[in-house]
Amino acid sequence: MSARVPSVDLPIEFASVSIRVGAARLLDDISLTIAAGPPTVLIGPNGSGKTTLLRAAMGLVAPTGGRIRWGGRDAAPPTRRAIMLQRPVMLRRSCQGNVRYALAAAGVASAERQRRSGELLRRVGLEDRARRAARRLSGGEQQRLALARALARNPDVLFLDEPTASLDPAATKAIEDIVRSVSASGVKVVMATHDLGEARRLAGEILLLHRGRLLERAPVEGFFGSPASEEARRFLAGELLV
Amino acid sequence: MENVSALQLVFTGDPALYAIVRLSLLVSLSATCFAALLGAPIGALIALTRFRGREPVIVALNALMGLPPVVVGLTVYLLLSRSGPLGAWGLLFTPAAMVVAQTILVTPIIAALTRQTIEDLWLEYREELAGMGVGPVRRVTTLLWDARFSLVTAVLAGFGRAAAEVGSIIIVGGNIEGFTRTMTTAIALETSKGNLHLAIGLGVVLLGIVLLINTLAWGVRRAGERVAG
Numbered sequence: 360m361s362a363r364v365p366s367v368d369l370p371i372e373f374a375s376v377s378i379r380v381g382a383a384r385l386l387d388d389i390s391l392t393i394a395a396g397p398p399t400v401l402i403g404p405n406g407s408g409k410t411t412l413l414r415a416a417m418g419l420v421a422p423t424g425g426r427i428r429w430g431g432r433d434a435a436p437p438t439r440r441a442i443m444l445q446r447p448v449m450l451r452r453s454c455q456g457n458v459r460y461a462l463a464a465a466g467v468a469s470a471e472r473q474r475r476s477g478e479l480l481r482r483v484g485l486e487d488r489a490r491r492a493a494r495r496l497s498g499g500e501q502q503r504l505a506l507a508r509a510l511a512r513n514p515d516v517l518f519l520d521e522p523t524a525s526l527d528p529a530a531t532k533a534i535e536d537i538v539r540s541v542s543a544s545g546v547k548v549v550m551a552t553h554d555l556g557e558a559r560r561l562a563g564e565i566l567l568l569h570r571g572r573l574l575e576r577a578p579v580e581g582f583f584g585s586p587a588s589e590e591a592r593r594f595l596a597g598e599l600l601v
Numbered sequence: 602m603e604n605v606s607a608l609q610l611v612f613t614g615d616p617a618l619y620a621i622v623r624l625s626l627l628v629s630l631s632a633t634c635f636a637a638l639l640g641a642p643i644g645a646l647i648a649l650t651r652f653r654g655r656e657p658v659i660v661a662l663n664a665l666m667g668l669p670p671v672v673v674g675l676t677v678y679l680l681l682s683r684s685g686p687l688g689a690w691g692l693l694f695t696p697a698a699m700v701v702a703q704t705i706l707v708t709p710i711i712a713a714l715t716r717q718t719i720e721d722l723w724l725e726y727r728e729e730l731a732g733m734g735v736g737p738v739r740r741v742t743t744l745l746w747d748a749r750f751s752l753v754t755a756v757l758a759g760f761g762r763a764a765a766e767v768g769s770i771i772i773v774g775g776n777i778e779g780f781t782r783t784m785t786t787a788i789a790l791e792t793s794k795g796n797l798h799l800a801i802g803l804g805v806v807l808l809g810i811v812l813l814i815n816t817l818a819w820g821v822r823r824a825g826e827r828v829a830g
Contacts, residue, residue: 419731437734448729451747451829460743464733492829508733 368429368439368515369547370394371416377424378411378571385411387571388425393516397563398538398548400579402555404600407568409551410445413518416549417442438465441514445521445551447505449493454485454504457493461511479507483537499530506537517541519550523557535561555595559583567591569600610802618799622806625783628696628770629763632703636763637756640708644715645745648723662716665709670702670768677702677773694775699783702769707759714755718748750825757818764810 371393378386386408393399393416401409414420415427418437429435450457458476467475480486483503488496493504502522509517519538523531531554538561542548552558558565558579565582567575567590575588586592594600610618647658679685681693681701692698722744730740745752767785774781776790784803791800 417732419728442732444728444732448725450726450729450743451825453828461733464730464735464739492827494829512733 368435370430371516372428373416373425374428375425376415376422376427378415378420379423384571386415386422389571389573390425391566391573391576393547393549395545395547398542398550398561399564399566400558400562401549401551401566401568402553402558402594403568403574404594406570407600408571409568410520411571412568413442413520413549413551416440416516417518438512439515440518441509441512441516442518443502443505443509443520443522445524447501447508449496449501449504452493453490454480454493454496455489457504458507458511461508465512467511475511479511482510483507484533497530499526499533502526502530502534503537506534510541514546516547516549519548521551521553524553531557567594569594608802608805610799611805615802618802618806620779621782621784621787621803624696624781625764625785625807626810628699628783629703629760631700632707632763633756633760635700635704636707636711636759639704640711640759641715641745641752641755643708644712644717645719645741647712648716648719649741649744659713659716662709662713666713668706668709670706670766670770671772673702673705674769674772677705677769681773693773694777694781696774696781698773699770699781702773703763703766706766706769707763710759710762711755714758715752718751718755719744722748747829750821750829753821754818757814757821761811761814764814765807 373389373391373393376386376389377384389408389412401412403409411420415422417440418427418429418435419442426433429440450460452460455476458479459472462472462475463469477486477489480489483506485496485500485503485507488500493501496504506519506522509519522538523534526534535557538548538550542561548561550561562579564576564578566573567582567588569590575582575586575591577587582591583595586595590600647655647662677698678693680687681690681698682688683693692701726744726747730743735743765785767789770781770783771786771789774783774786776782776786782790784807788800788803788807791797791803
């Protein structure tokens with residue numbers, strides 16, 4: 360992999376970020392800095408704010424309190440960021456149609472789209488599915504196509520929202536291998552997951568969220584070896600945090 | 602004519618019968634084209650914008666799909682009659698008046714179906730397109746393109762309505778032989794005259810056309826599933 364120029368969007372700084380919808384606090388006074396390096400993995404129960412944090416960091420939702428800065432800028436257009444949603448929607452097109460669409464949306468010239476879409480489909484192992492309707496792919500293949508679409512933006516930061524939820528082990532491994540190689544190529548990966556095993560396999564650092572608050576942040580060995588907070592201990596022990 | 606069976610009329614290519622079929626298709630196809638040009642943008646616009654009174658507009662649009670043809674016929678008649686506001690155009694009892702009436706009938710059908718299709722697809726695509734950084738113009742073209750198979754089905758539904766109705770065109774066209782007589786108006790007339798052979802022959806052709814339209818709609822849907830999933 361070639362060396363990348365330093366990202367202009369990193370670090371992503373959250374300063375006392377809150378997001379409220381009506382009476383619900385989706386994110387509650389979160390301060391953190393996401394810098395270049397190995398993957399940052401968000402864990403926590405359903406409704407703990409993982410998805411909201413990813414969407415806020417992507418710039419899809421504005422904080423109702425506090426501020427988010429990308430590389431020191433307040434409003435950075437998301438040209439160097441990409442997100443793979445929890446339930447990716449396949450456009451009603453072929454696989455290569457989906458990737459080419461993402462390339463076009465990212466401003467890639469039409470002459471280059473063909474070459475790059477082939478590359479991206481190879482990278483996620485879907486080159487033999489190029490002309491298939493995206494909606495006819497299996498669940499694991501759809502996730503990989505969504506990953507190819509996100510990578511089409513050539514991002515510096517890649518947000519992944521439970522990319523392997525409800526996939527079987529083989530499909531999960533395929534996704535994790537791609538995420539690992541993406542991360543190794545210098546892209547900052549920020550990922551939410553339910554799967555503690557996956558967090559352990561991929562993470563450089565762990566963020567534990569609960570009820571919209573950041574409970575604990577630690578390097579992966581430290582977090583799984585000796586969690587600092589009571590909630591983290593209970594969460595790792597498989598207790599239900601409510 | 603009385604001794605000829607209905608099917609013979611159809612298969613021997615009776616010139617009077619085919620003139621009637623030709624005019625019917627011409628009127629209904631023209632009306633469907635105009636209705637598509639009007640209805641699809643209106644539907645897409647309502648689907649993608651938020652304004653005061655949007656919900657009543659949608660309810661009204663859906664209700665207009667069931668607009669009674671005779672009421673449309675009467676309205677267009679009043680507008681185009683010699684003493685009416687558009688009487689000077691001299692359109693009453695011409696094929697043009699029939700096209701106007703059917704356009705009014707079909708536009709709400711295409712607009713309402715387009716609105717529903719585009720809005721459903723937009724709800725589905727919204728997050729994903731936002732994540733890909735898609736701007737407003739590309740958003741509209743994307744939705745229209747990805748909904749194209751459903752939109753063709755909407756247009757065919759409109760054409761089916763136009764081809765099968767008699768109420769509006771018999772009022773504004775006048776069912777003049779060789780000029781404004783269509784399949785449906787001819788069937789109404791020939792049946793009342795007791796000339797059942799011609800009526801049945803036309804009925805068979807009309808049924809065939811309706812069947813053809815539905816086969817087309819089905820084929821478009823299947824092709825869409827194969828290409829786009």
